[in-house]
Amino acid sequence: xxxxxxxxxxxxxxxxxxxxxxxxxxxxxxxxxxxxxxxxxxxxxxxxxxxxxxxxxxxxxxxxxxxxxxxxxxxxxxxxxxxxxxxxxxxxxxxxxxxxxxxxxxxxxxxxx
Amino acid sequence: xxxxxxxxxxxxxxxxxxxxxxxxxxxxxxxxxxxxxxxxxxxxxxxxxxxxxxxxxxxxxxxxxxxxxxxxxxxxxxxxxxxxxxxxxxxxxxxxxxxxxxxxxxxxxxxxxxxxxxxxxxxxxxxxxxxxxxxxxxxxxxxxxxxxxxxxxxxxxxxxxxxxxxxxxxxxxxxxxxxxxxxxxxxxxxxxxxxxxxxxxxxxxxxxxxxxxxxxxxxxxxxxxxxx
Numbered sequence: 001x002x003x004x005x006x007x008x009x010x011x012x013x014x015x016x017x018x019x020x021x022x023x024x025x026x027x028x029x030x031x032x033x034x035x036x037x038x039x040x041x042x043x044x045x046x047x048x049x050x051x052x053x054x055x056x057x058x059x060x061x062x063x064x065x066x067x068x069x070x071x072x073x074x075x076x077x078x079x080x081x082x083x084x085x086x087x088x089x090x091x092x093x094x095x096x097x098x099x100x101x102x103x104x105x106x107x108x109x110x111x112x113x
Numbered sequence: 114x115x116x117x118x119x120x121x122x123x124x125x126x127x128x129x130x131x132x133x134x135x136x137x138x139x140x141x142x143x144x145x146x147x148x149x150x151x152x153x154x155x156x157x158x159x160x161x162x163x164x165x166x167x168x169x170x171x172x173x174x175x176x177x178x179x180x181x182x183x184x185x186x187x188x189x190x191x192x193x194x195x196x197x198x199x200x201x202x203x204x205x206x207x208x209x210x211x212x213x214x215x216x217x218x219x220x221x222x223x224x225x226x227x228x229x230x231x232x233x234x235x236x237x238x239x240x241x242x243x244x245x246x247x248x249x250x251x252x253x254x255x256x257x258x259x260x261x262x263x264x265x266x267x268x269x270x271x272x273x274x275x276x277x278x279x280x281x282x283x284x285x286x287x288x289x290x291x292x293x294x295x296x297x298x299x300x301x302x303x304x305x306x307x308x309x310x311x312x313x314x315x316x317x318x319x320x321x322x323x324x325x326x327x328x329x330x331x332x333x334x335x336x337x338x339x340x341x
Binding site: 095110111 | 116117118119120121122123124125126127128130208209210241242244245267270271272274275302303304305306307308
């Protein structure tokens with residue numbers, strides 16, 4: 001359960017950014033990869049705790065969930081993975097561990113006022 | 114009146130602080146010519162026994178040291194010290210994983226890393242949280258014991274994708290627990306195609322020589338790359 005420390009980093013990051021711009025942050029947009037190692041539900045409840053008694057209190061965490069995309073050496077193309085239990089090309093079935101995206105854990109935008 | 118809400122782009126990696134420290138560690142390890150190998154697994158998969166055996170077998174010919182992470186107690190460090198290698202415990206308190214800054218801090222007393230050939234980092238027993246944190250290691254081993262069942266890779270694909278090599282431990286118990294090697298191997302390959310897998314027993318020594326040969330080769334490669 002490392003989601004609380006991750007939530008605290010997110011809140012800290014958003015708070016700094018809000019203060020730097022002299023604005024109030026209403027929502028934080030987060031890109032969350034399926035292979036980030038972070039569980040969305042756990043992060044969501046941790047976020048609420050991490051926001052308590054900070055200027056971010058009452059703000060929302062908005063997820064953009066990123067599926068795993070791999071590179072297929074046979075098709076020479078990027079393919080979205082059907083399941084993280086099966087790393088292979090969704091078209092031709094070639095096994096591949098070349099991950100193009102899916103490990104993201106990134107604050108992409110802030111909704112400010 | 115309050116202005117209308119609007120969206121501003123930020124684009125910041127949440128773990129950038131950890132990644133930054135990990136990158137600095139990796140540079141430091143490379144320039145010192147030390148091969149740094151971390152171990153992740155669930156609790157009770159035999160990490161400490163495997164590491165103790167590794168240190169004991171390497172020590173006559175190599176300069177080895179280990180950092181060992183645990184929530185509490187220094188029991189593992191005491192066990193590993195029996196190998197006569199330099200061992201340091203990192204007690205994480207309530208934290209379920211090691212972070213790069215903890216490794217950095219633990220190395221404060223070991224400034225001259227060029228005095229080492231291999232440095233091992235044993236993570237806290239956990240197959241979830243350590244996957245998000247780069248420790249600057251050259252190689253990450255994920256361990257599963259035959260007593261855990263063959264489907265661990267399917268349950269924890271993320272940790273398998275953060276690791277480079279899989280080690281199946283306690284193979285001396287394989288028959289007793291009716292471990293299905295083919296199923297385990299194909300599950301590992303399903304979540305991480307091409308992943309190298311070693312089968313070992315720290316108790317009987319089975320498979321250790323092949324694995325140590327791999328580590329020796331890795332060290333030679335690392336030093337070769339440094340001189341180019």
